[in-house]
Amino acid sequence: MAPRSIVRGPKVSSADFVSFHGGRSEGQVLSGYTPGDFTRPICDMVAMAIQNRSNAEHYKWGDACDGWRLLDNEDLSVIEERMPPGTAEVMHLHDRANQVFYVLEGMLTLLVGGEIERLSASDSLNVRSGTPHQARNESETDSVRFLVISAPTTKGDRRSA
Template sequence: MKISKANAPHYIWADQCDGWHLVQQPELSVIHERMPPHTAEVRHYHEQARQLFFVLTGTAELEVDGELHTLGPQEGCEVPPGVPHQMKNVSSGDVEFLVVSHPQTRGDRVEAPPLAEPKRD
């Protein structure tokens, strides 16, 4: 079946960010997400899931285990299981990106304490 943002299951997170489930299987999750300017997810980690964050449009900051990565269009970063991370949009425009998780993250998320100052890459 053909999938797109137009027909994928949609949800809202952090009050104003969008997610569309492109693939939602126990062994694999692919989500297209949109973060408006100056939004961030809560810093967390996954006990089992390995993730890939891949930016489609805009510029995002992804903190991974204390190191801050600036990701522009067509750039991504892999996050292994057990590693704290936080996606942020500190820009003045929307950021759209893919989050690919193996296995899916349902019931696998653990909140992590915030960092005072991450290292920049």
């Protein structure tokens, strides 16, 4: 599949932002739209930069696990995580965040509310807020890569279970 490009339209003036946005700074909107076309704030329609592991914020967690913040908003976050063989996170829960785990490669074991679920590539599992859970890589040889999609963000919303 060929890479997609984002076509950008003309700059929106500061005056347009004042009338639609309460004075926020200039931005670029998608082509084919004029300021009068928007029924929601213009900033919601601003084209976003492509994110991947090479340019996303990276962090280490646990003994040897990696995370890349592909989207980091208060209302939604998307994190790609990698767990080497034999690693596990601590059992925890989120009071507000609902999470979807989507496996990209490998086998992810999730302990969710006392039940064991094993997810392979292309499998997903929803973990409701308030549900104790733990991600584990029980493989002896293969890493597991997966997405964690959380709404709202889990920042400041994690406690031991």
